[in-house]
Amino acid sequence: MDVPTATSLRDIYPEDAVPIQAKRWEKLLSQFKDMYGKQAEFVARSPGRVNIIGEHIDYSLYEVLPMAITADFIMAVAVRPADEKPRIRIASTQSHKFPSREFEIPAEGDLPIDATEHEWTNYFRSGLLGVSKLLSKKQAKHFVSRGMDILCEGTVPSGGGLSSSASFVCTSALASLIANGETKVNKKELCELAIVSERAVGVNSGGMDQAASVFSLRGSALYVTFKPSLGYTTLEIPQTDPELTFVTAQSFVAADKHVTAPVCYNLRVVECTLAAAFLAKAFSLKKELPQDSSPLGVSLRGFHDTYFEEKGGIADNTKTSVADFEEQLTELIKLTGDYLHNEDGYSRSDICALLGTTEDELNARYMSKFPVRAEKFLLRQRALHVFTEALRVLKFRQLLSSPPADGKELLKSLGDLMNETQDSCRDIYDCSCPELDELCDLARAAGACGSRLTGAGWGGCSVHLVPKDKVDAVKKAWEDKYYRKKFPDITAEKLEDAVVVSKPGSGSMVFRVV
């Protein structure tokens, strides 16, 4: 399916958001004209996302269940003349935070990105670089040949766990494709390239954020699959009485993944990958773990599939029924408990002894692209989180697709799963923080059915399943007991932005101006 072209803001935003968005877009376009002395030709946009369930399992290639939010990244573009060396002029409406930049695109398309430097245009560069690689592969001739004048604006809070980065990268890739003559952009192609591109910025991320940003359809949550290849199905949110709502609450603890990656996010990716390699050895798999699209090339899902293929002669594990899959995950949870028994973690030399490799080889294979810092790798805990979380996603999806007749029962069952995710993130994946835990406790005490962190964690945002008639009480509890207490000088505007009742929004789109 292709990325749709919107002809009205009503194609993009829910009705109640259209008046505000219309003002924002008009301002962007008129500022563009003032800045560059010409009209923009098109606007590309991609939204942020909230992950409902399935945390830190996308890079192990397990299914996840996010939805797009209304907040997004929009980019007004005019293509520069064909007869000049391709050049980018890029500016943001928030120029005090994101200063304008100008650069030439090298003829061979190889755009340098310094991941060690925190430079806002790196996200644009990574999208452009991905497009350049795709075009050179597809057309076997030119890379990116056209320059662009750009003015952009993002409303997804940065470092806030709602995927501002993916919305920026997906928009940049989409804009670069259109500017270079690819007027029909295939959603899957765009998403795949955005997933790989974003890794150039220094985080070994999975593909959930880009999938939610590109594929989402208004009114539905997404069930994203990574095996056998990237795909999705949409899931309607059931009508219940009381109506179920998803509310997000910012902790205002900045989660700067780029700074913390070597001890947080990228370390978790390494731990999960090592757990896969370790389990494959411990069970003496006959086959090597299959190379796949996960950041380090082999994954817990790869172990899962190979283990059951060898055990039961299953030719294609992606075709097993939901019940079989559930049974398999339950078995893996038990096996992990039995075989990865070291609660204190495994040192590099423990892992080398089992894998039959040297420390240099281990570091080169798993920890060279993005170095990580750790004495012990908590393989047992990380694998247990991944397998139990994959099982929760499966159950959550079943509940959404065949909900029990009693709405209260549905809310309780969905909420219980979200609460279990939070416990797992806090206790065995170690990606929560006291502030996120507090927001969850306060929400539950005020009537939320389920509360958990969303996104990478270690700060950022939380998501809560709240019956509509309890939303005000939950908001009040956060305001009185969290925001005003922690930030006595908080402005009304910031407070307003902190808590959002999120309705599933639409994914990437292009809007032709002229």
Ligand code: NG1
């Ligand atoms: P955040 O930090 O919220 O953008 C990250 C990853 C996802 C996923 C989640 C955890 C990036 C771009 N995204 O999200 O792929 O692994 O954490 O579930 O790094």
Ligand code: MG
């Ligand atoms: Mg991000």
